[in-house]
Amino acid sequence: MTDPLRLGIAGLGTVGVGTVKIIRQKANLLAARAGRPIQITAVSARTKDKDRGVNLSDYAWENDPVALAQRDDVDVFVELMGGSEGAAKDATEAAINAGKDVVTANKALLAHHGHELALSAEAAGRVIRFEAAVAGGIPVIKALSEGLAGNDITRVMGVMNGTCNYILTRMQSAGLPYAEVFEEANQLGYLEADPTLDVGGIDAGHKLSLLAAIAFGTQVNFDAVELEGIEKITIQDIHHAADMGYRIKLLGVCQMTGRGLEQRMSPCLVPDNSPLGQLEGGTNMCVLEGDNVEQIVLRGPGAGMGPTASAVMGDVMDIARGFRMPVFGRPAAELECAKPARAVMPAPYYLRLGLEDKPGTLAKVAAVLGEAGVSIDRMRQYQHDDSTAPVLIVTHKTTRAALDSALETMSRLDVMTAEPVALRIESV
Amino acid sequence: MTDPLRLGIAGLGTVGVGTVKIIRQKANLLAARAGRPIQITAVSARTKDKDRGVNLSDYAWENDPVALAQRDDVDVFVELMGGSEGAAKDATEAAINAGKDVVTANKALLAHHGHELALSAEAAGRVIRFEAAVAGGIPVIKALSEGLAGNDITRVMGVMNGTCNYILTRMQSAGLPYAEVFEEANQLGYLEADPTLDVGGIDAGHKLSLLAAIAFGTQVNFDAVELEGIEKITIQDIHHAADMGYRIKLLGVCQMTGRGLEQRMSPCLVPDNSPLGQLEGGTNMCVLEGDNVEQIVLRGPGAGMGPTASAVMGDVMDIARGFRMPVFGRPAAELECAKPARAVMPAPYYLRLGLEDKPGTLAKVAAVLGEAGVSIDRMRQYQHDDSTAPVLIVTHKTTRAALDSALETMSRLDVMTAEPVALRIESV
Incomplete structure (x- = not known):
C-alpha cells in the first residue's frame, strides 16, 4: 500500500x-x-x-x-x-x-x-x-479504544472544556466573580458564539457522550447526559471549597452501574492535591479507569491550532497505515442502548443555602436533611450583611435521590431566600 | 478476518x-x-x-x-x-x-x-x-508512535522506574535515609534480583532508549544513554531541594539537538508543583512534547499484574484488528544512527559539595566556578558537626561541559572531602 x-x-x-x-x-x-x-x-x-x-x-x-x-x-x-x-x-x-x-x-x-x-x-x-x-491534542480516543482494549472500563472522567476550567481557575487565582471572568474570557475570544455551549456544559457533555459509548459499548446518547453548567458557581463557593481542601471543576463522569449508564457533566469538588484538582487554565485532563489498568491520567491542551490539528493528523496517519476498526470500538450494530441512570453511587455533597436570618431556620433545614436520611459532616454559617444567612453544609455520603428529596422539602419550608446549590464531591 | x-x-x-x-x-x-x-x-x-x-x-x-x-x-x-x-x-x-x-x-x-x-x-x-x-499500563508507545504521528517530537521525558520513585518519595515523606528505604523496598519485593537495574537507572534507561528511537526515527542505542543512579541521593539533598521548591526524580530525558541525540537517565530536580514533581510512589509518568501538540502528560501504574497485562493485551488487540506498522514507527532500514550527545542544552544545576572546614575553601571553590564560566545563583553553607562543611550551590544556567570542567578543577584543589554531587534542574 x-x-x-x-x-x-x-x-x-x-x-x-x-x-x-x-x-x-x-x-x-x-x-x-x-x-x-x-x-x-x-x-x-x-x-x-x-x-x-x-x-x-x-x-x-x-x-x-x-x-x-x-x-x-x-x-x-x-x-x-x-x-x-x-x-x-x-x-x-x-x-x-x-x-x-x-x-x-x-x-x-x-x-x-x-x-x-x-x-x-x-x-x-x-x-x-x-x-x-475530544480533549484536543490528547490521544484519549486511542488510549481508550485501543490501548485499554483489554479492560472492562469502570469509570471515565474528564475536564474537557478549557474555557470553563480557565474561568474557574481564574476566579480562584484573581479572586474575581464569575460575571467578570466570563466577560474577560469573552474578550479573549475563548467563548463559543453561543457561550452556553461552553459554560452550560454542552460542549463537554458532547465529548463525554462519545467517551461513554466507547467505554461501555453503548449507543451514543447525549440526551441522557445530566448537564449542569458553571454559571451558578460563585467566588464564595470557590473559596469555601478551597478552605476545605477542594477545587471546583466542570467534571464529566460516566460509569456503568447496576441501574444503568450514568453520564454526568457538572461542577464537582475534587481534592486540591489530585491531578484533576491541580489542573489550571485551559488544559484538559481525562482519567480512564479499567479493571486491569487501574487508573490512567492524560493531560494536555484541549484546543488550539497545533494540538487539534495534531489529533486530526493522528487519525489521518492511522488510516494511511491501514488501521481500520469500528467507529466506537465494536460494531455499531452490536452497541447496546443503555438505560440512563442518574447519579447512583452515593457521595458526599457540598450544599450552599441562603436562609432567612431568623431564629430556628437552621434547625428546620437540619431536620429536613435528617428526615431524608442525609447526615451532615460539616456545617458553617458565614457572617453576612443582609437578611440572607449563607449556610454551607458538607454531607456524609448520600444518594442524589435522598438529597433531591431533602432539597424539594426545603423549598417548601419558606425559609430559603435563594435557590440552593448542590455540588457533588467526587472521589478521584 | x-x-x-x-x-x-x-x-x-x-x-x-x-x-x-x-x-x-x-x-x-x-x-x-x-x-x-x-x-x-x-x-x-x-x-x-x-x-x-x-x-x-x-x-x-x-x-x-x-x-x-x-x-x-x-x-x-x-x-x-x-x-x-x-x-x-x-x-x-x-x-x-x-x-x-x-x-x-x-x-x-x-x-x-x-x-x-x-x-x-x-x-x-x-x-x-x-x-x-515501557511504563507498565500507560499506553505511551501508542500515544507517541500513533497519536502524535503528525508531530516532530521535540522532547520526551519520563519517570519510568516505580521502585526509584517509591524510594525517593518515601525518603521525603518518612525522612528516612536512602539505605533504610532501599532495605524497605527490598523487603517489600520491589527490587529486581539485581537491584542495580532499578536504582542504577538501567531499567529506566532501557525504556528511554526505546522511546527515543520512536520519537526521533533513530536506531535504538541504549549504550549511548547517559546513566546515573539514585544511590548517591541523600536525605539532605531531598530536604534541600524541597526547601527550594523542587523534588528529586529519576528522570529520563531525550531530545534531538544540533550536536546529536541526547539521552539521559539521571536524578534531576523538577518543580514541586509540576506534574512530574507531584508524582508519588510507584506511579509512572511520561511527558511527550511535539511541535504541534505542545505537551501531553501520561500518568499511570508502571508495574503490576493488571496494568502490565493490560498493555500486553492492547498490543494483542491491535494485531487482532489488523493494525500493522514498523516496529519503531518507520521502517527499521530507514532509521538513522544518531550521533550521541551529552547534555547540550544549558540548565541550572544543584551542587552538593563537602569542603574542608578551613578559612578560604569556599572562596577557592567559587573562584573555580567563576573561571569555568559557571555563575552562582544561590549558595548556602549548612551547620555541621564534623570537619566537613556541606555546601549547596545552585548555579545559573550553564552547560554540563563547563560544569564538568569546574568539578574537575575542584577535585584537584585538595579542599574536597567528598565526591561532589551535581544534579540538573530540568525545566518541565
Missing part, C-alpha cells in the same frame, strides 16, 4: 489551516511514518477569497462540501466545519455514501448523530475517526 | 498469568472489540508443575520457548520471560523466522537488540509490539 492517501478537507478555520500546514511542512516525515504520501487534493470553505496564511493553490476548490466529499480523487473526507446539522452532516453522509473514510473534529455531529453515522459507515465498510473531537 | 488469533505465551510469571486471566475472563468482550476471538493455544515456562492460580489445562505445554515460537498453531508469540539474552532472544528470533508476530514486555531485549530484531521482523513482514515494555 504505497499509493498516496488523498484528503479532501472541508472547513478552513483554525483546525483546517493547522492540518494543511502540517501536511505541507512534514511531507517527508509523514510519508516515512505512514509508508505512503499524504496528499491534499481538494478543499472547501465558506469563503474562497481570504488570506489564511497558507498556500492553497495546489488544491482543487469546492464551494460545496458535499461535492468535495464525493470527489473521485478524495479517499478521506476531513470534516472540520463543525455544527451538528446542515452542511457538516450532509457532507459526512455524502462521504460515507460515496465510499470515503471520514476524519472529523465535530463532537456535536457525533454526539447527536454518531450512532446512525457509525451504522452507515460500517455498512459501507468505511471508518470514521474523531480523535480531535 | 474472523479467524481466531492464536497466541503462544512464553513466560508465566506475574505478567504472563495476568495475560492468561484476561483472555479467559473476557473472551466475549475481546472478540466483540477485535472482531475475532483471541485464543491461547500453547504456553511455556521454566517449571510446569506449579500452581499459578489459573487453569492452563486447555493449552498445549512446551518446555522450550523456541519450540513454542515455532508451532504451527501460533500466530503471535507473546514473550513475557525477560532478559536481554538467552531464551528470550532465541525464541523471539525463532518466532520471527517462523513468520509469527511478536508481542513482548521485554525492555532489556529491545534496548540491546531492538534494531536487529526490527530489521528481521520487517524483512519477514512481521510486527513486534512492546507497549508493556
Whole structure:
C-alpha cells in the first residue's frame, strides 16, 4: 500500500489551516511514518477569497462540501466545519455514501448523530475517526479504544472544556466573580458564539457522550447526559471549597452501574492535591479507569491550532497505515442502548443555602436533611450583611435521590431566600 | 478476518498469568472489540508443575520457548520471560523466522537488540509490539508512535522506574535515609534480583532508549544513554531541594539537538508543583512534547499484574484488528544512527559539595566556578558537626561541559572531602 492517501478537507478555520500546514511542512516525515504520501487534493470553505496564511493553490476548490466529499480523487473526507446539522452532516453522509473514510473534529455531529453515522459507515465498510473531537491534542480516543482494549472500563472522567476550567481557575487565582471572568474570557475570544455551549456544559457533555459509548459499548446518547453548567458557581463557593481542601471543576463522569449508564457533566469538588484538582487554565485532563489498568491520567491542551490539528493528523496517519476498526470500538450494530441512570453511587455533597436570618431556620433545614436520611459532616454559617444567612453544609455520603428529596422539602419550608446549590464531591 | 488469533505465551510469571486471566475472563468482550476471538493455544515456562492460580489445562505445554515460537498453531508469540539474552532472544528470533508476530514486555531485549530484531521482523513482514515494555499500563508507545504521528517530537521525558520513585518519595515523606528505604523496598519485593537495574537507572534507561528511537526515527542505542543512579541521593539533598521548591526524580530525558541525540537517565530536580514533581510512589509518568501538540502528560501504574497485562493485551488487540506498522514507527532500514550527545542544552544545576572546614575553601571553590564560566545563583553553607562543611550551590544556567570542567578543577584543589554531587534542574 504505497499509493498516496488523498484528503479532501472541508472547513478552513483554525483546525483546517493547522492540518494543511502540517501536511505541507512534514511531507517527508509523514510519508516515512505512514509508508505512503499524504496528499491534499481538494478543499472547501465558506469563503474562497481570504488570506489564511497558507498556500492553497495546489488544491482543487469546492464551494460545496458535499461535492468535495464525493470527489473521485478524495479517499478521506476531513470534516472540520463543525455544527451538528446542515452542511457538516450532509457532507459526512455524502462521504460515507460515496465510499470515503471520514476524519472529523465535530463532537456535536457525533454526539447527536454518531450512532446512525457509525451504522452507515460500517455498512459501507468505511471508518470514521474523531480523535480531535475530544480533549484536543490528547490521544484519549486511542488510549481508550485501543490501548485499554483489554479492560472492562469502570469509570471515565474528564475536564474537557478549557474555557470553563480557565474561568474557574481564574476566579480562584484573581479572586474575581464569575460575571467578570466570563466577560474577560469573552474578550479573549475563548467563548463559543453561543457561550452556553461552553459554560452550560454542552460542549463537554458532547465529548463525554462519545467517551461513554466507547467505554461501555453503548449507543451514543447525549440526551441522557445530566448537564449542569458553571454559571451558578460563585467566588464564595470557590473559596469555601478551597478552605476545605477542594477545587471546583466542570467534571464529566460516566460509569456503568447496576441501574444503568450514568453520564454526568457538572461542577464537582475534587481534592486540591489530585491531578484533576491541580489542573489550571485551559488544559484538559481525562482519567480512564479499567479493571486491569487501574487508573490512567492524560493531560494536555484541549484546543488550539497545533494540538487539534495534531489529533486530526493522528487519525489521518492511522488510516494511511491501514488501521481500520469500528467507529466506537465494536460494531455499531452490536452497541447496546443503555438505560440512563442518574447519579447512583452515593457521595458526599457540598450544599450552599441562603436562609432567612431568623431564629430556628437552621434547625428546620437540619431536620429536613435528617428526615431524608442525609447526615451532615460539616456545617458553617458565614457572617453576612443582609437578611440572607449563607449556610454551607458538607454531607456524609448520600444518594442524589435522598438529597433531591431533602432539597424539594426545603423549598417548601419558606425559609430559603435563594435557590440552593448542590455540588457533588467526587472521589478521584 | 474472523479467524481466531492464536497466541503462544512464553513466560508465566506475574505478567504472563495476568495475560492468561484476561483472555479467559473476557473472551466475549475481546472478540466483540477485535472482531475475532483471541485464543491461547500453547504456553511455556521454566517449571510446569506449579500452581499459578489459573487453569492452563486447555493449552498445549512446551518446555522450550523456541519450540513454542515455532508451532504451527501460533500466530503471535507473546514473550513475557525477560532478559536481554538467552531464551528470550532465541525464541523471539525463532518466532520471527517462523513468520509469527511478536508481542513482548521485554525492555532489556529491545534496548540491546531492538534494531536487529526490527530489521528481521520487517524483512519477514512481521510486527513486534512492546507497549508493556515501557511504563507498565500507560499506553505511551501508542500515544507517541500513533497519536502524535503528525508531530516532530521535540522532547520526551519520563519517570519510568516505580521502585526509584517509591524510594525517593518515601525518603521525603518518612525522612528516612536512602539505605533504610532501599532495605524497605527490598523487603517489600520491589527490587529486581539485581537491584542495580532499578536504582542504577538501567531499567529506566532501557525504556528511554526505546522511546527515543520512536520519537526521533533513530536506531535504538541504549549504550549511548547517559546513566546515573539514585544511590548517591541523600536525605539532605531531598530536604534541600524541597526547601527550594523542587523534588528529586529519576528522570529520563531525550531530545534531538544540533550536536546529536541526547539521552539521559539521571536524578534531576523538577518543580514541586509540576506534574512530574507531584508524582508519588510507584506511579509512572511520561511527558511527550511535539511541535504541534505542545505537551501531553501520561500518568499511570508502571508495574503490576493488571496494568502490565493490560498493555500486553492492547498490543494483542491491535494485531487482532489488523493494525500493522514498523516496529519503531518507520521502517527499521530507514532509521538513522544518531550521533550521541551529552547534555547540550544549558540548565541550572544543584551542587552538593563537602569542603574542608578551613578559612578560604569556599572562596577557592567559587573562584573555580567563576573561571569555568559557571555563575552562582544561590549558595548556602549548612551547620555541621564534623570537619566537613556541606555546601549547596545552585548555579545559573550553564552547560554540563563547563560544569564538568569546574568539578574537575575542584577535585584537584585538595579542599574536597567528598565526591561532589551535581544534579540538573530540568525545566518541565
